Amino acid sequence: MIKTFNSSDIDQLEKIYRINLINAITGFKSVNLIGTKSAxxxxxxxxxxxxIHMGSNPPLLGFVMRPLPHKRDTYPNLKSTGHYTINHVTTDIYQQAHQTSAKYEKGISEFEECGLTEEYLNGFDAPFVKECSIKIGLSYVEEYAIKANNTILVIGKVEHLIVPENIIEDSGHLNIHEANSLTLSGxxxxxxxxxxxxxxxxAKPKTS
Amino acid sequence: MIKTFNSSDIDQLEKIYRINLINAITGFKSVNLIGTKSAxxxxxxxxxxxxIHMGSNPPLLGFVMRPLPHKRDTYPNLKSTGHYTINHVTTDIYQQAHQTSAKYEKGISEFEECGLTEEYLNGFDAPFVKECSIKIGLSYVEEYAIKANNTILVIGKVEHLIVPENIIEDSGHLNIHEANSLTLSGxxxxxxxxxxxxxxxxAKPKTS
Incomplete structure (x- = not known):
């Protein structure tokens, strides 16, 4: 059996039901830890x-923030320092990673609270997550305030990419599943x- | 062993190597077919x-287009009709779905060329993909021209959501893996x- 929701059905859904449903409809998502440091x-x-991937030349990644002040520290931190890290969540630490979504007070270190380890590499000032195998250091480039729902798209440039050598193929393909990177639904x-x-x-098939 | 690429290493990579590498570093991606119809x-x-998910109230999804005129028909079509569909790629059709990325001439139907079937539901004017089990009809809301690399973020509102009834939980959770939805790396x-x-x-742990 097929279930159809139209726009007005969706409007009338109970709030948590709607959040669960609509968060799942885009398909599988990347799941990353973003590390920052305050001034x-x-x-x-x-x-x-x-x-999300924005482009490979220059190497640009984006992410969407809920309306402020939801993720209380990430945004002011990356704006004040200009730097942040993106680290793949893996099998070993997904429970700790998920716990970082709790509403800790401003200034509290989720690293400490959630059992994750800050790591400083290559002289970069934002903290990487030591437990993650794929780690990216980015500089802030620009942002777009999304009028439709007051979210913010933040765009950054890859300054450092740190990956296990054995998952890189000669073609540049990266076997992220071999690094135990996970995906999220909803x-x-x-x-x-x-x-x-x-x-x-x-390739386009040859004209017959 | 750990391999580190800094910004200047990335700039100097061979083009296809860089595309493969950078496309994989955000983690796993959603993989969807976008259906449109020209005027x-x-x-x-x-x-x-x-x-990507932009928000659940109102239900908004976004997607990023390469600089024009890359995906030649999708953008002009959705701009002229105001409608498009997003359909989850599944195990059964991922090869046909991938083939739609070939550079077909403007006006050629990738449905026909790639062995996929257009389907019209609920009076919506953009074509759904019959073979997909999760189908979304959207109306165009707004777009953002990304200065950093000339891509475009297109935002649409969910008007119709069509899913198998047996994958919806009472909580609104959607078991997209049971609908054979896939994920993509790179x-x-x-x-x-x-x-x-x-x-x-x-939840935040109780203060000790």
Whole structure:
């Protein structure tokens, strides 16, 4: 049986039901920890499921923040220092990662509260997450205030990319599943992955 | 062993290597077919890995388009009709879905060329993909021209959501893995998923 929701059905859904449903309809999401440090050097880390690829030349990533002041420290920190890190959530730490979404007070270190370890690499001032195997250091580039719902799209440039050497193929392909990177459905359901296949570059069939 | 790329290392990578590498670093992606129809009723469908959740109230989804005129038909079509569909790529059709990324001429129907079936539901004028089990009809809301790399973020509102009834939980959670929805790494590597766990809402621990 097929269930259809139209726009007015969705408007009338109970709030938590709607949040669960609509958060799942885009498909599987990336799941990353974003690490920052305040101007007075207090570290912060928070889980995000909205990190996306914006382009590879220059190497730009985006992520969407809920309306302020929801993730209380990430935004002011990255604005004041200009730097942040994105770290893949893995099998070993997804429970700790999820716990960072709790509403801790401003200035509290979720690293400490959630059992994750800050790590400083290559002279970069924002904290990486030591437990993660794929780590990216970014500089803030620009942001867009989304009128439709007061969210913010933040765009950053990759300054440092730190990955296990054995998951990089000669082609540049990165076997993130071998680094135990996970994917998320909705807000709370974590998945491992199993490779189905790699497709060749799709060429246009010769005209018959 | 750990491999580190800094910003200047990335700039110097061979083009295809850089595309493969940078496309994989955000983590797993959603993989969807976007269906549109031109003002003169020619259908179009193209695979996108950039569909993201923007918010659940109102229900808004975003996707990023490469600089124009790359996906030649999707953008002019959705601008002229105001409507488009987003359909989850599944195990059964990922090869056909990938083939839609080939550079077909303007006005050619990738439905026909790639072995996918257009379907019209609920009086909505943009084509759904019959083979997909999760289908979303959207109306165009707004767009943002991204200065950093000339991409476009398109935002739409969910007007119709069509899902198998048996994957909806009483909580509104949607078991998209049971509908065989896939996830993508990079540009070309497709993955099935295996559920690891659902986490409870993260509460702040009681002050000790």
């Amino acid at each position: 007075d050097s207090k570290p912060n880390v928070a889980v995000f499921s909205s990190v 807000l709370d359901t974590y998945f491992k992955t199993e490779k189905l296949g790699r497709m060749a570059y799709a | 003169d009723s020619k259908p179009n469908v193209a695979v996108f890995s950039s569909v 540009l070309d590597t497709y993955f099935k998923t295996e559920k690891l766990g659902r986490m409870a809402y993260a």
